[in-house]
Amino acid sequence: MAFKPVTHCIFDFDGLLVDTERLYFKIIDDVLKEFGHRYTVEIKLMVLGCTRKDCARIVIDHCRLNITIDEFLRLMEEKCIETLPKCQLLPGAERLVRHLVKKGIPIAIGTSSSLAALELKTTHHGDFMKNFTHLVSATDDPEVAAGKPAPDVFLVCAQRFESPPQASRVLVFEDAPNGVRAALAAGMQAVMVPDPAVVTQDQRNEATLCLNSLEHFEPELFGLPPFDDEILSESPPLNPRNL
The missing domain is CATH 1.10.150.240 (Putative phosphatase; domain 2)
Known part of the structure; x- marks a missing residue:
């Protein structure tokens, strides 16, 4: 399957970047x-x-x-x-985020989580969160009229990049079916990293690409700079999803 090249990335938070x-x-x-x-x-x-x-x-x-x-x-x-x-970072999250930042790819977070809950979840991940240009909470942001599966949170998030891209140039990373549907409804591509215990095959098939872990993501598939040896060697060990 051919994927469209992208210039910006938006990440969900819970279950995608952190093991909440x-x-x-x-x-x-x-x-x-x-x-x-x-x-x-x-x-x-x-x-x-x-x-x-x-x-x-x-x-x-x-x-x-x-x-x-x-x-x-x-x-x-x-x-x-x-x-x-x-909560701990999930496998591949820090490696991918650090790689995109190093290569100059603008990244942000579009989440259903409240700002109060995010403050708790990021207690020990302050440095990691500095990698993102901005964050949009579907729960608290007044410009987000409806939560996922409505596209609002991703559309608002995309418009807040310094140079807002066309929706088709945005790649969304999600773990949940409702998040994938929101991204697709926004006109964006969606990489899904689902919990295998709760997501069906039909739901996996809705995504542009479905992976078992962020560790398996290949940036070049979407026209992004590929990983290099330096990033791989710097990547710290992370906790597995199922502890």
């Missing part, structure tokens, strides 16, 4: 236990890539909980404060 999905699974599961329910892969598939409020709404509706969205989010927040700072 297993942490969130435990957080939501712990909240649901208080109501006699358990968080399942089925529910996780429904909320992947959603904003915090949409996630809470879906979980509440699915489990028929007698609780408001704000109450559910408060319970989650209590557990997030302790848990989220423990």
